[in-house]
Amino acid sequence: MTSAEYPVTRRLATFLCESRFEDLSVLLRHEARRALLNWTGCALGGCTDEAIERSVAALAPFAGPGQATLIGRGERFDAPNASLINAMSANILDYDDTHLRTVIHPSVPVAAALFALVGHRKVCGAQLLHAFVLGVEAECRIGNAVSPGHYARGWHITGTCGVFGAAAAAGKLLHLDAQQMTWALGMAAAQSAGLVEMFGSMSKSLNIGIAARNGLVAALLAKSGFTASETGIEGKFGFANVLAEDPDYAAITGGLGESWELLLDGYKPYPCGAVLHPVLDACLEIRERQAFAADAIASVTLRVNPLAVLRADNPGPRNGMEAKLSLQHGAAVCLLQGAAGVRQFNDDSAADRELGRLRQRIVLEKDAAIKVEAAIVSLLTVDGRRFDARVAHALGSSARPLSDAALEKKFFELAGLGMPDLAAPQVAGLLWRLDELADLSVLMELLAP
């Protein structure tokens, strides 16, 4: 299949340009509002994290005109730099959303690119919501085309595919024509980056921050006529052939406008890697039946999808960031503390000795027959009792979604964590009717102290 026979990039670009807000179903619009409420809460919750403090301090001397709100913070940055920071804020707690088929956290780079443009030009809510849905669509479809090999190889797929989402979304908001959108997607391909190796360090979020900024810059360059390859995705030396094996282009161009990937999005009930979640559900269920003293537990076996082991087999996390990707740590906090909140995944929790001892008695078993959103947990006590729990769909996955009320509760919790002064009910109210707002600058002003 040559690029000339199958112009994937151009077909996708044309769809993005031709899509109308009216094409979005009521259900899809509501899912977009849920995703944006969740994203905003995550950005508020993460905005004072040490990673954000350090990156803001590093970039402030170079930032441009204060077009854009750094969510939850006092500084204002130029739009590209703001998109970088806000995407990192929204990801740093690992509390974001997950498109499980690809394990992309789709909202993070896309919403960050869009909200950063609000101070640069007048943006109404319907425009932003529409561009958001399209950005997520481009991002997840490209992810589908290269899954599962791409992420398994070591590419941080939210970074590598997120840049396409950010470019598509920003390009839609900037009214790119099909030629410009094709270039923007090409420049996204040229900038596609992000390595799993960064997991456990602040640069895990950098992988995603740069996706937001680079996608936004791609759209801005394309708008001014800066050219790129027109086959950035499918060309012989394009994204799919260079960063993946045997891409499935039909996953990108088939049924565009008929099916929507955002409807498969899920929102995390726990601030840690999505592959931990079914294990946490199972351990919390066991703990609800029976509280254990640490010494009473002889061993715990976690049967999980191989991807979970590949990403999160870590019996000795050295800090909170590593704890967020430790199946053993996640199981231990649920069993001993009956909770899996922000405090269970911070540096102190990672250093806790009792948790550390229990982590050593937790065994992982790979099972390809178990889906990523599923897990089977067996606990043996020192006095010979056995407790089992089986989770088919993790809480927060699209098969078992968080309710609107649960999402709003999560939003309030995160706002309280990062920006206690926020008029949280007012902001939540605005986000629940986002597509009715004529000018989003009011919202963005509320999101800064």
Added chain:
Amino acid sequence: MTSAEYPVTRRLATFLCESRFEDLSVLLRHEARRALLNWTGCALGGCTDEAIERSVAALAPFAGPGQATLIGRGERFDAPNASLINAMSANILDYDDTHLRTVIHPSVPVAAALFALVGHRKVCGAQLLHAFVLGVEAECRIGNAVSPGHYARGWHITGTCGVFGAAAAAGKLLHLDAQQMTWALGMAAAQSAGLVEMFGSMSKSLNIGIAARNGLVAALLAKSGFTASETGIEGKFGFANVLAEDPDYAAITGGLGESWELLLDGYKPYPCGAVLHPVLDACLEIRERQAFAADAIASVTLRVNPLAVLRADNPGPRNGMEAKLSLQHGAAVCLLQGAAGVRQFNDDSAADRELGRLRQRIVLEKDAAIKVEAAIVSLLTVDGRRFDARVAHALGSSARPLSDAALEKKFFELAGLGMPDLAAPQVAGLLWRLDELADLSVLMELLAP
């Protein structure tokens, strides 16, 4: 070989931090001055190209404080954005330098990151020259470790490896300690990007521009304590394993400080892809023996290294950017016009009908026994005569280097093209004694109108 046994990133970082200016030989310092003279000329020559005009227009509304000169131009940008633009200016004419073993254009991202810092902090010439040599060293050694498979796969190696060079160089100028330098190299890995698919469009230079900016930002973030993986290069999911096959880590860490890759750098005598150069030498040699009317040439056969065919087999370039990567076009201009300058590789030249007809009669033959810097050209005339030329080392390759005088002539030509008002002899004089200058801000001021 696990990362724990072989800490490649940390070893390289430690070398970069411990290196002293006094360790550089007189020869190496002189080569650095030659490279920087060539880089500055290229940036001047390219600074008014349409790609630069469009990117400056796109980014100006978002640029930060005017810390840094856009070489040859009136605007001043923040350091990261300036490094992006200056790297693109220095590459856009395809007149830069080439490390032939990897086909990296080493100076482009490294010098751009460094010169952009001059307005942000006081920088003396010796510091900059030292950081430049080290940046090129990191960049080319990492390139060596993944060559030839990485570039052949479709990675634009000046982008993917240039980001390490820019991070290393900027990190040296910012006095990073070994821990911070390890993080900076990790963040370079996280941002490593750039696709060959962009060749023939403005985004070929974007691949390199972002390497400069991303490397600089990596160093700035590391300086403020933003963390990354400590095994960004060699980790299981690090740069070498994800973007290459069977990396040769000894090429990175073996003999550090004993051999220097900059001594293998060459400077282009022709503004087009390096793989064209031996063909141009051969065709100019034939043309010097005999001038031909276009209709008198029956056929021309170019025997070249397979990489040249992979990168530059294009009988129908649609514009100047594509002509720069067309072996057929390069041969045609040399044979018909006896020249291969900037005017031979612009849009008008690409559209010339007579050249277009001759390009169709030029045949490529791959020969793995021919090195990248070599070529054999055979021309048959319609009246049955045959002309052969054989080039073992292209002019400008390290085996047949441009003289200092030829480099200076090239600098004057390029300055005249992009910034006719430049005090070119004065600037060249400063660059020839760069490491004696106490403050480079004087030089940067001269480089703007």
